[in-house]
Amino acid sequence: MNVVAKKPRTIPESSLIGTRIPKMDAPEKASGRTRYIHDINLSGQLYGKILRSARVHARIVAIDTSAAKALPGVHVVLTAADVPDQRPIGVARDHFPLKGDRVRSQRDEIAAVAAESEEIAAAALKLIKVVYEDLPVIADPEDAIKPGAPLLHPAPAGAQPAGATVAHRGKADNIAMRFDYAHGDVVQGEAESDVVIEDTFKLHYVTHCCMGVSGMIAEFDASGSLLMYSNTQVPFLHKREFAEYLNMDPARVRIIQPPIGGGFGSKLDIYPFEVICLFLARAARRPVKLVFSREEEFLASPTRQPVLLTLRSGCKKDGTLTFRQVHTLHDNGAYTSWGATTPFVMMQTFSSLYRVPHCDYHTVAVYTNNPYAGSFRGYGNLQATFAIEQQMDEMAAAIGMDPLAFRLKNAQHTGEVTGQGMEFKSCGFTDCLNTAAQRSDFSRKFADNAAERNQPGHLKRGIGMASMLHVGGGAKIYPSDGCGTILKMDDFANVTLITGASEIGQGSETVLSQLVCEELGLPISALTVVNNDTAITPWDVGVHASRTTFIAGNSAIGAAKKAKTKILAVAAQKFGCTAEELDLRGGCVIKAADGEVVTELSKLIRNLHFSDKAELVMTTFYYEPPSVHQGKDYKGDVSAAYAWATQVVEVEVDTDTGIVRMLKVTGAHDVGRVLNRLGIEGQVEGGIVMGQGYALTENLMIENGVMKNPNFRDYKLITAPEIPEMDVSFIESMDGEGPQGAKGIGEAPAICIAAATANAIANATGVRLYDLPFTPERVYRALHGQTPKLYWKPWVPAA
């Protein structure tokens, strides 16, 4: 028998960062096993349905629910009168879940039913009789701000409780919110300008169209505690808010989020249907499931904020920007959701995407009888960028400068602090501009297309660019912008990562696992993620503002580092060395110097568990980014890092039909650092196509407050044959605060597309379009001189 000395095993260095890691929940999803809210049924469950207004604006004279209540199988019928304790909901607390005296939009909730089946619930709704007295419809925000316009929220009769909300005391005008921001002196800026340009832009209604429709299941247990299965993007904030609406202790509210069929910002606010579902469950003492139809999803979901915007900008002959003055009119719709607050983001783009010494920004959000706007991927930045980036091209043309050179001259750099107080600690903007321009051969094509514009033929090629700035390191819109992590390790060195971060399809569970594995030297297969139950997971402010990778990522790394410290300390003691001499790699404790295996990690941890002084490897970490809450003047560094991008769009315009085909998008994104290459490509490609829909096809048509196309036939989403060729580059600026150097990316890729498309159409045809979407009819009319120049005279109410 030969005895061979066992060679020490070594593990070479390797990294997961930048690799392509398949989404951890994808196998379940691809086999149809994933249970979304629609697929969950509880025993004893009833089905909820909501009666919505048949009118756009009306007084409710009478509601008769007697026939509905008498229908066999109906458990509960509720109107506002049955819930006298209901509290106002929404960002401005300006509406009740069930409307009692007045309906202000087509979606308004009047009554709700809980029944044995969906069919019975639907039949019961038809038996409810409502008598309306029509009121004048205010469909145009410009009408709504005219002196003497009828009020959307007049003060109700009778004394109101002290400190009452808008829903209680009404409003003396139709102004929902105002935003006024300034730095520098625009009068001086204009005086210094060689060129001044003023345009009005009009941005339309679009909506999220999550493939999974909205829904909720609510159940109260025997002691009155509430369990919700909810698609919310912000479970911890909503836990508190739901408790407020039910006048109960938040400690007794638990939210479980089943896998969510798309979010895109739509699930940031609490909507009436959710509170109504709770009312039904409370009254019925049974679980109640309430799920929308697709038509209802269109009618009763938020929209992207429609905006009318007049922008006045100036520059010097040498290409230096001098000032920007912005006025926007936001159509708030009947009630206030997050759409009204998009100026927080919009003003950042106006004040800080480029170096602008003087900036003046004003928004008035006004109530109308239209659908109300919520938060939607990009959060006002698509609208702001659409205006700014078109004027960048216009100004460059006016001074005879190449659009790329003009942008490069005014682009922000690392280390700059803007007039609004944003500090760019990592900024790859110049690299984004140059990379996107080089890869698309921008300057040559731009010149060639312009030269060929007047040649015969009806097919014209165009190329256009646009850039963007967006929060990439969280956004301190609440007093905290943090996220908690709990990490525990089992006997086999498998890790359970319990995170506050919510997953809506963006891949957070995979990227967070990757960051933990990188610290602990484990394969992705060693990770289990728990991320969907407020009774288990630590606190977080939710999935929004492109914050999850950055905030939850730093939190996960923090917990993993603590675990690593603990493990290495134990190993050092056991093996008679210092912790610094050891590291974790390939599921083993190794010598840091040469990678030689000291012991398998699982063995070490089992020893730990079974020793006399048994110890667990379980750590917690809470990460709060170094950002600040803005003051009332909106100045301050709201995000710990900022993301940058330049996207170049190439189109073919058929001047005979007005049809615009998007041929290619070349994008360069400063993402700090690529973590999961597969995931980040997916975010960017999906965002580009969402931006393409915003630019070309999607249009929620509202006429006199009535939605004309609440379905996928007439609301045109982009389908596979229409997608452009996509060339995406990543600029790695290695943010000092970011997890492994990364910054947020979720919203960024959708932001520039409409603006770049407008510039491409102008390059192709010489005609500039100021309102979206670029449907064949709109393009055709503009090309054939049938579109008068849009102009909205800025209106500023007395302060």
Place this chain on the structure above:
Amino acid sequence: MSPKHDIEFALNGIRQRVTVPATMNTLEMLRDVLGLTGTKYGCGEGECGACTIQVDGVSMNSCLMFAVDCDGRELTTIEGLANDTRADALRASFVEHGAVQCGFCTPGMVMQADHLLHKHPEPDAETIKAGIEGNICRCTGYKKIVDAIACVGCTNK
């Protein structure tokens, strides 16, 4: 309540006998009567493809098909692709290519892709795009879905 009918058909290779209302569509029957929730409701109007199944080997929007019309037919749903080699490759390809994000459109997309690969074992990108035209995805921008299907097609060569 509408009149009810007794029907018989094969579902994923298993004989089924059910009683369904005349007004019920196949999607509702699959989800609510038979408890197979892999087939998704996206619009109920045949516009989004989330409810795609195969009937006698042909892909269909199950929301547009009356349940009673399943009588005597062979239905395959996403659950029924479980032991199929091509479907295994397809699912694995969707996972590896990052073709799944929120995943709600994915079962319908996989069913449509499976049908496409049956008709065109080696489809080019344009054929794939045309083949999944009726399936809406809001997350991915389709590119990775096209790549995933194309990759399975390549291995058929």
